[in-house]
Amino acid sequence: MNNERRQILKGAGAAAVVAVAAGAGLLKPGNVFAADWNKAAFEAKDVATAMAGIGATGAAESDQIVVDAPNIAENGSRVPVKVTSKIANTEHIIILAEKNTNPLIADFALSNGADGFISTAIKLGATGNVRAVVKAGGKVYTAAKEVKVTIGGCGG
Amino acid sequence: MSGIRIKAAMSGDNAVVKCLMQHPMETGFRKDAKTGQLIPAHFINHVTATVAGKTVLDAQWGGAISANPFLEFRVAGAKSGDQVVISWEDNKGEKDSADATIA
Amino acid sequence: MKKFILALASLGIVFGAIAAHASPESDRMKVVNFLEHKYPDIKFDDYVYGALAFDPDAKSQYDSIMDFPPFLDVIDQGKKMWETPFKNGKTYAECMPNGGKMIAGNYPMYDEKLGKVVTFEDLINQCRVKNGEQPYSNGDMKTMGVLTSYARTLSDGMKMNIKVDSPGAVKAFDNGKNLFYKRHGQLNFACASCHLEAAGNRLRSEILSPVVGQAVHFPVFRGGSNLVTLQERFVGCFKMIRQVPDQPGSTRFNDLEYFMSYMSNGLPLHASVFRK
Numbered sequence: 001m002n003n004e005r006r007q008i009l010k011g012a013g014a015a016a017v018v019a020v021a022a023g024a025g026l027l028k029p030g031n032v033f034a035a036d037w038n039k040a041a042f043e044a045k046d047v048a049t050a051m052a053g054i055g056a057t058g059a060a061e062s063d064q065i066v067v068d069a070p071n072i073a074e075n076g077s078r079v080p081v082k083v084t085s086k087i088a089n090t091e092h093i094i095i096l097a098e099k100n101t102n103p104l105i106a107d108f109a110l111s112n113g114a115d116g117f118i119s120t121a122i123k124l125g126a127t128g129n130v131r132a133v134v135k136a137g138g139k140v141y142t143a144a145k146e147v148k149v150t151i152g153g154c155g156g
Numbered sequence: 157m158s159g160i161r162i163k164a165a166m167s168g169d170n171a172v173v174k175c176l177m178q179h180p181m182e183t184g185f186r187k188d189a190k191t192g193q194l195i196p197a198h199f200i201n202h203v204t205a206t207v208a209g210k211t212v213l214d215a216q217w218g219g220a221i222s223a224n225p226f227l228e229f230r231v232a233g234a235k236s237g238d239q240v241v242i243s244w245e246d247n248k249g250e251k252d253s254a255d256a257t258i259a
Numbered sequence: 260m261k262k263f264i265l266a267l268a269s270l271g272i273v274f275g276a277i278a279a280h281a282s283p284e285s286d287r288m289k290v291v292n293f294l295e296h297k298y299p300d301i302k303f304d305d306y307v308y309g310a311l312a313f314d315p316d317a318k319s320q321y322d323s324i325m326d327f328p329p330f331l332d333v334i335d336q337g338k339k340m341w342e343t344p345f346k347n348g349k350t351y352a353e354c355m356p357n358g359g360k361m362i363a364g365n366y367p368m369y370d371e372k373l374g375k376v377v378t379f380e381d382l383i384n385q386c387r388v389k390n391g392e393q394p395y396s397n398g399d400m401k402t403m404g405v406l407t408s409y410a411r412t413l414s415d416g417m418k419m420n421i422k423v424d425s426p427g428a429v430k431a432f433d434n435g436k437n438l439f440y441k442r443h444g445q446l447n448f449a450c451a452s453c454h455l456e457a458a459g460n461r462l463r464s465e466i467l468s469p470v471v472g473q474a475v476h477f478p479v480f481r482g483g484s485n486l487v488t489l490q491e492r493f494v495g496c497f498k499m500i501r502q503v504p505d506q507p508g509s510t511r512f513n514d515l516e517y518f519m520s521y522m523s524n525g526l527p528l529h530a531s532v533f534r535k
Binding site for chain 2: 038042101102107122
């Protein structure tokens with residue numbers, strides 16, 4: 001029990017360090033990518049830690065981001081999600097599912113003419129927000145859409 | 157043979173690139189229905205895409221991208237005939253790569 | 260006694276002739292009219308989408324996933340099975356009518372010589388046996404399931420065209436019809452309870468798909484990966500109403516498929532698709 005707590009604290013600490021480093025501009029997003037997989041952020045078990053891990057704490061809600069996801073997922077194992085960012089010079093599109101065991105799903109760095117657009121399919125463990133985070137021009141923006149997940153199904 | 161399928165075509169001024177990758181994308185949280193044992197995590201954690209030799213997408217993934225991942229992105233300034241290369245690497249160090257020409 | 264049965268049988272024929280309105284075609288029209296009356300906004304051709312036709316949110320997910328289906332690899336595996344010759348060097352294509360193309364909509368077909376319904380899966384097994392191979396179990400998704408997930412795509416676009424045109428065929432059709440309308444299982448449901456009377460309604464979180472259109476799109480890949488054939492789906496339905504299911508390929512299931520496929524006559528085939 002104690003051990004577990006210690007590990008969570010350690011994880012949170014590491015994420016906080018990354019967040020501080022990112023916030024201070026010590027790590028450029030591009031460098032983070034060319035380097036290692038963002039373990040602290042991907043293994044975070046709550047949204048706040050995951051957001052901190054990707055340097056998105058305090059991201060501003062934006063209506064310039066459209067999260068196109070279903071109201072009710074046909075099947076939680078494959079939920080189509082499209083994120084469109086109308087924010088100029090979108091450098092990153094990040095997708096999180098707030099109720100997943102590990103909320104952070106993917107971080108897409110876009111460059112050399114790639115539009116502010118990503119379409120993919122994700123797993124959702126429970127009803128909750130699918131959140132998109134956009135990084136552009138040194139700022140961080142976010143928007144979310146709730147997707148309901150039901151169990152069962154007839155498959156007809 | 158690569159396990160990545162790519163469809164790339166121009167739509168107006170943008171190249172629309174769609175791809176499907178063969179991968180189980182095991183989160184590590186799922187139990188084997190027969191044995192009750194956890195299935196070890198096995199997922200793509202890094203994806204890159206280049207168009208005409210320039211990196212347009214560099215992504216990190218967790219295990220919650222669906223099995224046999226689908227990915228679509230759009231690139232301005234690309235043209236018909238440009239080569240698209242998509243590559244992935246997973247948490248076990250396995251790799252795959254495929255290329256296609258924008259139609 | 261024998262005379263009595265004979266008399267009953269002839270009476271049946273006479274009665275059948277008088278009650279001409281109870282033909283398979285009038286049965287189908289009744290079902291189609293019932294649905295069209297209840298759901299005037301749904302186009303006949305959209306019945307191929309099943310429950311998705313009633314739910315734009317679900318349909319748009321289907322469209323997204325079908326844009327690049329995650330199960331293409333399984334279909335490729337089925338293609339390889341289809342193209343790999345038997346030990347005697349012959350292939351499925353050589354053994355089947357029209358090389359196996361644009362024929363699935365004719366099945367199930369009533370075979371007068373065998374005196375029973377032959378499904379597309381049975382046709383595949385007939386080919387296998389004729390060429391010295393062991394038949395597949397109709398319920399084995401790894402063999403019959405994977406093979407048909409490709410073989411049925413060779414008939415994509417063909418319209419379902421089931422014929423019931425002999426006394427034996429009518430008997431098999433009626434057998435399937437009885438199973439469809441008869442209540443059974445611990446929960447006392449008929450197939451018709453959900454897939455005709457309550458079709459389009461919600462059962463908790465599920466929209467119930469109508470019988471019209473159910474036979475044209477199997478096999479399905481549930482959740483994008485779990486391969487399920489039509490008769491394997493029967494097994495699932497039977498379990499849900501707490502009725503001991505048959506093995507896929509049983510006479511009863513084949514007759515039910517015969518009836519259900521007739522109910523989809525005129526709809527275009529489209530295998531193999533995503534379902535929830």
